[in-house]
Amino acid sequence: MSDRRGRSTSLTARGEPFQWLLGGALGLALAMIVGLLMLVLWQGSNAFWPRPLELIELRDGTRLLGIEVRREPMPGGEGMRRLLRVGNFDLYGEDFRWIAEEAIASTRFPADAWMVERMEWGPFIGFLIGLERDGTLAETDGDALAEAHREARRRLREIRRIERSEIGAINHELERLRLALRRSELRHGVDSLAHRAEEARIASESARLEERFAEWLRKAKALRESDSRERVVLADVVGRRISLPLSQVVRFVRPNDLSLAGKLEVYLDRWWEFLSADPREANSEGGVFPAIFGTAVMTILLAVLVAPFGVVTALYLREYARQGRMVSLVRISVNNLAGVPSIVYGVFGLGFFAYLVGGTIDAWFFPERLPSPTFGSGGLLWASLTLALLTVPVVIVATEEALAAVPRSMREGSLACGASKWQTIRNIVLPRAMPGILTGLILAMARGAGEVAPLMLVGVVKLAPELPIDGNFPYLHLDRSFMHLGFHIFDLGFQSRNSEAAKPMVFVTALLLLAFVFAINLVAILVRARMKRRFAGSRF
Amino acid sequence: MNALASNASVSTAYHPRQGGHGQVLRIENFSLWYGSQQALYEVSLDIERGLVTALIGPSGCGKSTLLRSLNRMNDLVDGVRTSGRILFDGRDIHAPGTDVIELRKRMGMVFQKPNPFPMSIFDNVCYALRVDGVRKRAVLEEVVEKSLRAAALWDEVKDRLEDNALALSGGQQQRLCIARAIANEPEVLLMDEPCSALDPIATAKIEELIDRLAGRFTIVIVTHNMQQAARVSHNTAFMYLGRLIEYGDTETVFTVPRVEQTQEYITGRFG
Ligand SMILES: Nc1ncnc2c1ncn2[C@@H]1O[C@H](COP(=O)(O)OP(=O)(O)OP(=O)(O)O)[C@@H](O)[C@H]1O
Ligand SMILES: [Mg+2]
Numbered sequence: 001m002s003d004r005r006g007r008s009t010s011l012t013a014r015g016e017p018f019q020w021l022l023g024g025a026l027g028l029a030l031a032m033i034v035g036l037l038m039l040v041l042w043q044g045s046n047a048f049w050p051r052p053l054e055l056i057e058l059r060d061g062t063r064l065l066g067i068e069v070r071r072e073p074m075p076g077g078e079g080m081r082r083l084l085r086v087g088n089f090d091l092y093g094e095d096f097r098w099i100a101e102e103a104i105a106s107t108r109f110p111a112d113a114w115m116v117e118r119m120e121w122g123p124f125i126g127f128l129i130g131l132e133r134d135g136t137l138a139e140t141d142g143d144a145l146a147e148a149h150r151e152a153r154r155r156l157r158e159i160r161r162i163e164r165s166e167i168g169a170i171n172h173e174l175e176r177l178r179l180a181l182r183r184s185e186l187r188h189g190v191d192s193l194a195h196r197a198e199e200a201r202i203a204s205e206s207a208r209l210e211e212r213f214a215e216w217l218r219k220a221k222a223l224r225e226s227d228s229r230e231r232v233v234l235a236d237v238v239g240r241r242i243s244l245p246l247s248q249v250v251r252f253v254r255p256n257d258l259s260l261a262g263k264l265e266v267y268l269d270r271w272w273e274f275l276s277a278d279p280r281e282a283n284s285e286g287g288v289f290p291a292i293f294g295t296a297v298m299t300i301l302l303a304v305l306v307a308p309f310g311v312v313t314a315l316y317l318r319e320y321a322r323q324g325r326m327v328s329l330v331r332i333s334v335n336n337l338a339g340v341p342s343i344v345y346g347v348f349g350l351g352f353f354a355y356l357v358g359g360t361i362d363a364w365f366f367p368e369r370l371p372s373p374t375f376g377s378g379g380l381l382w383a384s385l386t387l388a389l390l391t392v393p394v395v396i397v398a399t400e401e402a403l404a405a406v407p408r409s410m411r412e413g414s415l416a417c418g419a420s421k422w423q424t425i426r427n428i429v430l431p432r433a434m435p436g437i438l439t440g441l442i443l444a445m446a447r448g449a450g451e452v453a454p455l456m457l458v459g460v461v462k463l464a465p466e467l468p469i470d471g472n473f474p475y476l477h478l479d480r481s482f483m484h485l486g487f488h489i490f491d492l493g494f495q496s497r498n499s500e501a502a503k504p505m506v507f508v509t510a511l512l513l514l515a516f517v518f519a520i521n522l523v524a525i526l527v528r529a530r531m532k533r534r535f536a537g538s539r540f
Numbered sequence: 541m542n543a544l545a546s547n548a549s550v551s552t553a554y555h556p557r558q559g560g561h562g563q564v565l566r567i568e569n570f571s572l573w574y575g576s577q578q579a580l581y582e583v584s585l586d587i588e589r590g591l592v593t594a595l596i597g598p599s600g601c602g603k604s605t606l607l608r609s610l611n612r613m614n615d616l617v618d619g620v621r622t623s624g625r626i627l628f629d630g631r632d633i634h635a636p637g638t639d640v641i642e643l644r645k646r647m648g649m650v651f652q653k654p655n656p657f658p659m660s661i662f663d664n665v666c667y668a669l670r671v672d673g674v675r676k677r678a679v680l681e682e683v684v685e686k687s688l689r690a691a692a693l694w695d696e697v698k699d700r701l702e703d704n705a706l707a708l709s710g711g712q713q714q715r716l717c718i719a720r721a722i723a724n725e726p727e728v729l730l731m732d733e734p735c736s737a738l739d740p741i742a743t744a745k746i747e748e749l750i751d752r753l754a755g756r757f758t759i760v761i762v763t764h765n766m767q768q769a770a771r772v773s774h775n776t777a778f779m780y781l782g783r784l785i786e787y788g789d790t791e792t793v794f795t796v797p798r799v800e801q802t803q804e805y806i807t808g809r810f811g
Binding site: 323407408409410411412413414415416417418419420423427428431432 | 611613616618641642644645647648649651653655656657658659667668670671672717720721724
């Protein structure tokens with residue numbers, strides 16, 4: 001008794017050091033997560049803010065106009081250097097220039113410097129000379145330019161509409177006829193009478209279509225020609241002139257002359273373009289709408305596919321299968337499935353779904369399109385199925401837990417009322433387990449939405465010519481390849497010609513993807529909370 | 541079989557009151573094992589149609605097990621084995637080809653702890669009818685009112701039938717469960733300590749209810765409350781360690797029991 005009091009408590013018996021250790025670890029983990037989020041948030045939300053154009057005169061008389069991207073110490077030497085985005089890729093063959101600071105004679109921010117965002121060649125940075133209509137050059141001011149620009153953009157939209165909807169639809173029809181012809185050839189044989197008749201019918205129909213096609217084409221061409229007669233003339237900092245059709249300009253910005261409100265307007269306008277427009281310039285400019293759309297459609301399809309699989313499997317495992325070694329084995333396998341690297345799923349999806357299943361489908365149902373594959377290569381359906389496979393463990397585990405959490409007394413109450421097992425499951429167990437099941441499902445969606453590696457193999461492409469849903473029958477095109485935000489990030493950051501120019505887009509897209517996944521998770525939390533409240537009642 | 545025979549050395553003191561309508565349930569030499577542990581030993585018991593039969597005995601003696609055997613609720617428990625027979629209307633409920641669902645429809649059950657479903661009061665009461673395929677709103681409404689009135693709950697909930705049943709108090713929940721159990725007009729009502737979670741007023745209401753239901757239904761009730769057993773039942777079965785010790789008309793069991801163990805339990809000297 002007496003010597004026990006004298007002994008000091010050993011380190012392991014005292015909790016504090018471990019508490020500090022654990023707290024420290026937690027702090028570190030949090031710091032890393034917050035750091036990552038802050039970086040993406042800061043860079044992403046900054047990317048579209050209009051930045052001043054700097055006119056730099058070097059000691060040797062060279063003049064440069066551009067946006068300062070960053071400043072860093074000279075490699076190996078003293079002093080600093082700056083990276084200047086000078087734009088005008090068509091004139092200079094490069095977008096960026098390094099400038100040693102000691103070579104700079106003077107800098108200023110001319111109010112009349114323009115940043116002209118174009119459909120091609122990236123931004124033009126320089127000065128506005130005037131508008132050229134039918135070969136005559138006239139000076140212009142900001143308002144007149146804006147007015148003319150709006151009009152030109154409207155014209156371009158109309159041309160686009162014609163090219164896409166009208167000509168696209170005729171193209172679609174022609175393709176359909178070509179396939180019908182091929183089908184009849186496969187069915188009846190090349191020299192059979194039936195095929196001849198079909199051939200004649202199709203020929204007359206396609207002739208009619210071709211005529212309409214040519215007509216629209218003429219119309220579009222005429223419009224384009226008249227459109228290109230209105231040109232804007234620009235000059236770079238040393239006075240080299242270029243001219244381009246006014247409609248090819250996305251946006252005129254005079255950043256040095258903008259008020260805060262004006263800057264905000266440009267900022268929001270750029271965001272809107274980003275969210276709603278198609279990408280340009282190898283994805284490094286323009287919008288990401290097809291990628292947003294593709295990601296959303298794929299995620300929804302994934303949920304539609306994974307929900308029945310996962311829930312039915314879990315129901316069987318938990319409610320019907322005899323609990324024994326076999327079921328335990330299946331359970332362990334399912335849990336391990338969640339740990340398989342996702343690229344492995346991609347390889348499986350490509351080999352099994354696309355090549356084997358898809359190839360068979362093509363051979364049976366679409367022989368007329370061969371050798372070009374329909375379902376025999378990656379596409380929306382295979383990508384969603386692959387991701388469904390990848391995320392099904394999440395759903396199974398969540399559903400099983402939710403089912404196990406349904407109190408036994410509920411089931412007994414239902415059975416004692418004379419309900420069958422299935423009625424009990426449907427009326428009592430499933431509704432009760434629904435919050436858990438839905439949470440699992442939404443978490444699976446979040447996981448699937450952020451996945452990239454397997455998608456690269458089974459249907460995601462850098463640039464998809466068409467959206468997976470459009471106005472042509474059957475509206476939802478499961479066989480089409482599509483764009484995806486995650487892959488878009490990868491493509492921008494590591495595959496683009498000009499990674500420096502694409503960098504802001506990488507961050508913005510990452511921000512968007514994070515927001516997407518975050519929103520899905522938020523929905524999961526809300527659903528859970530809502531449904532929990534429904535089941536929580538007072539007891540006694 | 542030999543081991544079984546040696547366990548069956550109890551002989552039950554047997555003097556039940558006859559209801560005049562014959563037996564609705566006959567339990568013959570019924571034994572039950574949870575895995576390797578035996579919970580019931582050769583229980584034989586006839587339950588008279590239209591009467592209230594009380595099952596009493598110390599905790600763990602197998603009352604719930606016996607009650608749950610009557611509508612085959614123990615099927616849900618893994619590793620349960622039985623021997624002997626239980627006849628319901630003369631037919632063996634364990635015979636192959638027995639429709640368990642039909643059996644349970646004919647026997648309502650009220651559990652020890654109230655277990656309303658997480659749905660509206662209305663849906664709770666007509667659950668048995670709904671799973672039976674009744675869809676007509678008028679029929680359902682009538683049954684709900686009748687059952688809730690019978691369970692002495694109507695006045696308290698008639699204005700909030702669409703509220704979630706989980707929002708009711710414990711006693712109300714238990715009466716709701718009774719209403720649910722009698723909604724489909726079962727022949728037998730099995731009640732496992734229906735009043736253990738209730739206050740005296742709610743208990744009185746339920747006892748009154750049992751009084752009123754007796755005659756229309758056959759009721760088997762498990763209770764730890766001696767006064768309650770004495771008040772509501774016609775016959776009482778006393779069980780001890782999985783065996784049926786005495787089964788007789790309630791008055792005799794409570795005043796001049798034939799077996800000393802019964803006497804000791806009733807007077808509170810053990811259990
Ligand atoms: N699901 C089960 N699995 C294994 N043993 C069980 C199970 N249910 C009951 N038992 C055992 O069977 C015996 C009888 O239990 P039972 O629940 O029938 O007692 P009871 O008389 O209802 O007791 P109480 O008055 O406390 O409710 C007990 O020894 C108990 O441990
Ligand atoms: Mg019990």
